[in-house]
Structures are given as structure tokens and as C-alpha cells.
Amino acid sequence: MNIGDKPYQSCTVEHDDPFTYNQSLEPEPPPTYLRARPFAVQKAAGTDYRPYLKPLVSGELHVKSRGKEIVFAAGYVSHAIRVHFGLEGTIAILRTADYLDIIAQDCPGNSTDPAKAMQMRSFVVPERLTIPGASRTGQHQTLAIFAAFTGEEDTIIFVDHNRLLRLHIMSLPQPWREKDLEPGSKLWPDIWSKNHGPDWIHEREKAEKQLDRWRASTLRGVAKPHVQTKVTHYFTSSADHGDNATVKKKLSSSLLKVICQRQDIFNGYGQHTTHDLLHSLAIWPSMPPAELCADDNLYSNFKQALSDYANQYISPTYRKRCLGTPNQNSPLVYNYKSDDNYLRQYLKVYRKSTVRMTAEEYNLFARSGLFNGSHIIGTPYQYSEQELIKVAYTDVPVMKYIPIGKKKRDPVYSVITAKRPSHWAYSSNVSVAQATDARLAGFSTTIGPASFYMFKQNQFGWKEKGKPGRIPLMHYANVPEPLPRENPTAA
Known part of the structure; x- marks a missing residue:
């Protein structure tokens, strides 16, 4: 084929x-x-x-x-x-x-x-x-x-x-x-493909070692060993960086693209899971991997999140919410509950128009200026109390960033509206609009265990004329409403 x-x-x-x-x-x-x-x-x-x-x-x-x-x-x-x-x-x-x-x-x-x-x-x-x-x-x-x-x-x-x-x-x-x-x-x-690496659920220790080797390789030649933990040192002088072409490539590559392509390191991660993983860490999807690797705290959180995020899909809670069996005789029936639960609870920003964020999540973004369209990501930011929320949660618009040009690239989904540094992918020549929600896809397949073609074919047709219900056994006459009674206690 x-x-x-x-x-x-x-x-x-x-x-x-x-x-x-x-x-x-x-x-x-x-x-x-x-x-x-x-x-x-x-x-x-x-x-x-x-x-x-x-x-x-x-x-x-x-x-x-x-x-x-x-x-x-x-x-x-x-x-x-x-x-x-x-x-x-x-x-x-x-x-x-x-x-x-x-x-x-x-x-x-x-x-x-x-x-x-x-x-x-x-x-x-x-x-x-x-x-x-x-x-x-x-x-x-x-x-x-x-x-x-x-x-x-x-x-x-x-x-x-x-x-x-x-x-x-x-x-x-x-x-x-x-x-x-x-x-x-x-x-x-x-028994596994040679281009697929350790699993983040069953082989976490090996996966983390593979990730550490990738980090070392990513930082090699980009910054001096004693400044590898400081992102600002990436841009000091060309003498610090070795081969300029290699450095330029490393500093303009996209974290989203690398995670999706490098299954030898990020086995199991694709567009949906990578977008949502990076959202949970308040990371812009096209951040250069070298800048992630240079920040010890950010890299440590990233390593932990790779395992935590993957493990949610083998949890009893996930199985109960999304892998149940519909109360129907056919095994091919469309599972409305599973699909709704998945799209609402396990799909965060990828192909979503809004995402519900807790006060803790929202304020983490706000304190870093990620909702400020005039701020540049990674530069110092002084937030005001008015930018924070005190309610339990709020729904935040998800923006879809589409590159403009002849070369076709996948869109990026994020709640982050701050400016990207000029050397980052998707920093310019992009169209920006609120994303269309996957929950509005109708009969098209989307994402999740219930949204496959063989199940979607058994989704009820909204325009189909259904079978009429049972004929009522009793009819009620059209009796006029009774007149209000006089109040016997009235004076």
C-alpha cells in the first residue's frame, strides 16, 4: 500500500x-x-x-x-x-x-x-x-x-x-x-520496533536515562559547560557556541516537533498528548529544546511530568470514565459517555476552544506574563494583583497559531498569548484565532477511545426521522382552569 x-x-x-x-x-x-x-x-x-x-x-x-x-x-x-x-x-x-x-x-x-x-x-x-x-x-x-x-x-x-x-x-x-x-x-x-525507545509507564528508569542523554546531546556545542543551566548565556557571543549553523538549528527547533518525532526518547507521545503535557507545565509548544534543557528546574519538572502524564491513562479513574461498556447489545455502539468524558477531562488545549483552569494554574501563567500580549516569554515580568483570579476556576480561550507560507506545518494550540522570542518557531508570520472545538466535530472522528470510525457510524443521526413512541393509553379533556376560591377568613 x-x-x-x-x-x-x-x-x-x-x-x-x-x-x-x-x-x-x-x-x-x-x-x-x-x-x-x-x-x-x-x-x-x-x-x-x-x-x-x-x-x-x-x-x-x-x-x-x-x-x-x-x-x-x-x-x-x-x-x-x-x-x-x-x-x-x-x-x-x-x-x-x-x-x-x-x-x-x-x-x-x-x-x-x-x-x-x-x-x-x-x-x-x-x-x-x-x-x-x-x-x-x-x-x-x-x-x-x-x-x-x-x-x-x-x-x-x-x-x-x-x-x-x-x-x-x-x-x-x-x-x-x-x-x-x-x-x-x-x-x-x-519484540519492539528499533526506532521506539523505553516506555514512560513500564520502563521509567530507562526512559529517564535516555532523556538525560538527549539533554546532554542537545546542550553539546550550544553553551559552555559552566553556563549550561543559564538560558541567557546562549546568546552571549559566537565564540561560546562552536559551530554557528548547529547552534542556530538547535535554538530554532521546536520542542513540540522534537517530542513527536523522537519516539526513541518520547515513546507514545503525539500531537494531542504533547500539547497537553506542555500546557500543564506552562511551556509554549515551540520553545527550543536547548532552552528547556538549560534550565535545571524546568527540565526536572518536564522529566517528572512525562511519566505522570502517561500514567493517568492506566489509572482506575480513567478506565472508569472512558473505557466502560455501553448498555447495548452491539459491541460497535457509539459510547456517548466515554466520548464526552474524554473530550472534557482528558483533552486540554489540543483542538479545544477553551480550557478550564484552576486558580492555581491560571495564576501560574499570569505571574509569568503569559497572558500579556506585550510581554516577551522568558524576560523578567512584574505582574499586578489585578491579573490574578480569586475564583476557584475560569475558562480560558485556546488560540490556534497557523504558520503563513508555502511550507505546510502543523498548527500550535495554546492559551499563551505573550510574544515569543524572535528565534523561536511560530514567533512571526502566523495567523492567530481562537481554536475550533473538537466537541463540535459532529459525526467526524476526533480524539479518544470512543471516537473511531466504526463507533461513529453508529452515532444517532440528528436529521434522521426516528421511530414514533408508544401511543398514549389515556387522553385528558381540555378542562378550563377553576376560578379562585374566596378566602373564608377575609374580613
Whole structure:
């Protein structure tokens, strides 16, 4: 599959040691086991993954996530799949009976090219698993299922209507064990992508060491060792800085861009999470990494926040608010409560029009002059008491900064309206307006565990004419109101 000028292969197979799978070692499963669809077998002809399109003997399932990737391992002669979800890939858990009904009927895929659509294929969702009156009324709901782990009662499916999801198969000559998927195991370094580093939840110590090495590399050549903790010394004289071209590049790069690109250091962080992380630290998103690294206190807070922010997504509170199961028979139903909770409580400034800030949060920004359009970030600021708030909280507008020019760059979202130093990205040639809120996206997918295409297709259509309610059993006559009674105690 080609996306723009970058080739993407949906499924790849690992052959290097220790993944020395031998097909002859795997016993023949019973004839009742599931068989691959004919179109899938035909399309896989000549590929590395063709040997896997056959009935496989069952085994215990083990699962582990790390940053933006997750591994599922199962089978008698054990197979594992590493999944990278891309932009719109996700997981759903179905009853196995429902899964079998879904894969019983396939149809051409969602390409506008008829020839490609015939090759891509999708599965048709039975009407009983869809929601009457949903936004896709009049159209069959379809799913692009890349892979599935099928159990006696439940089945896990991997779905992506954009078809950017990627699978990497890794097979051992012996069954996987739960401890193989734990940090520090012998197999741990081999099961993850080489360009993805330690996880900020499960491997915090290693992630922090990686971050410290990045800090040292960022500061190298930018300032003398004895002044590396003082941002003002960055701009003393060119003699202090070594190679001017390197220094200029380091001082004009964007912290937001670096965090999103360097998954070897900031594994799991993307646009949404990076924006909200930096907002929690009162940091302008395009601040140069060198200036962050030069400030000991700011760097220490940043290191702590990387772990704290990531860990909120495995907390019982988050699971309760955003990962609950809707009270519906269909596993594909749109979860209104989950979506609302996520967009209100876990999406702060990215694609939001306002953010609710406590007095403590707001006053931290105000004392630094970050709400003053005449102030330059990083320079001394004398605030007045009138700039602070005494109420418990306030809603603050989120501004969207879009670069003006031929080179396309992602927008920046922030409540900060102070001026940026001239060498910072997004300091000039930008259009500024209050951001459009993701909560107003309607039927479009946005952000959060409930806002995926297969769920959004079952969101109620506002313009659809619903089924009329029950006919009332009793009618009331139009009786005129009674006249007011006289007051017997009146004189």
C-alpha cells in the first residue's frame, strides 16, 4: 500500500534470530478451526505472511503495550503480532458468534478505484449489530479487519478503515510465556520496533536515562559547560557556541516537533498528548529544546511530568470514565459517555476552544506574563494583583497559531498569548484565532477511545426521522382552569 510517496506494507514477518519459526513443528489443528477467506489467501500469494493464513492451534494469549505499539502473543507453536495503529486503527472485542457473522459476508473495500476496491475487501456488519437511526442509515456498515484473535466466547479484532494499521509477525519455535513480554526479559529488546525507545509507564528508569542523554546531546556545542543551566548565556557571543549553523538549528527547533518525532526518547507521545503535557507545565509548544534543557528546574519538572502524564491513562479513574461498556447489545455502539468524558477531562488545549483552569494554574501563567500580549516569554515580568483570579476556576480561550507560507506545518494550540522570542518557531508570520472545538466535530472522528470510525457510524443521526413512541393509553379533556376560591377568613 502506498500513502503519498512513502511505502507502507500492512503485514511483515520477522525472520531473524530468535524468531526461527518452523512450520513443521506446528501440529495440525482440528478441521473445525477457522479457515482464511479465499480472497485473503489469493491476495497473500507469494508473501511472507502466506504461511500464517491457515488454521493455527490455539494457546494462551499474552498482551503487552509499549508506547504506540502493542504485542499480542498466542498459539501452541507461538506466534505474536506487533501492532502499530497509525492514525485511525483500533481494537474491538466482540462475541465470537458476532465475529463469525461479520466475516461471513465480504464486499469491495472503500477505494474509489473499482479495481483496488475489489482487492481491498471489507466485511459487512449484520444489521442486528448496528444502531437504528444512526448517521449511516441507508448504508451497510463495513469493517476492514486486519487480524483477529478468536476465543471460544470472545474475539479481539484489529480494525482500520483508513488501512494504515501495520502488523509485524514474530514466531518462536516454542510457546510464548508471560514473562517474555515483561521489561528486562531476554526477548524484550527484539519484540519492539528499533526506532521506539523505553516506555514512560513500564520502563521509567530507562526512559529517564535516555532523556538525560538527549539533554546532554542537545546542550553539546550550544553553551559552555559552566553556563549550561543559564538560558541567557546562549546568546552571549559566537565564540561560546562552536559551530554557528548547529547552534542556530538547535535554538530554532521546536520542542513540540522534537517530542513527536523522537519516539526513541518520547515513546507514545503525539500531537494531542504533547500539547497537553506542555500546557500543564506552562511551556509554549515551540520553545527550543536547548532552552528547556538549560534550565535545571524546568527540565526536572518536564522529566517528572512525562511519566505522570502517561500514567493517568492506566489509572482506575480513567478506565472508569472512558473505557466502560455501553448498555447495548452491539459491541460497535457509539459510547456517548466515554466520548464526552474524554473530550472534557482528558483533552486540554489540543483542538479545544477553551480550557478550564484552576486558580492555581491560571495564576501560574499570569505571574509569568503569559497572558500579556506585550510581554516577551522568558524576560523578567512584574505582574499586578489585578491579573490574578480569586475564583476557584475560569475558562480560558485556546488560540490556534497557523504558520503563513508555502511550507505546510502543523498548527500550535495554546492559551499563551505573550510574544515569543524572535528565534523561536511560530514567533512571526502566523495567523492567530481562537481554536475550533473538537466537541463540535459532529459525526467526524476526533480524539479518544470512543471516537473511531466504526463507533461513529453508529452515532444517532440528528436529521434522521426516528421511530414514533408508544401511543398514549389515556387522553385528558381540555378542562378550563377553576376560578379562585374566596378566602373564608377575609374580613
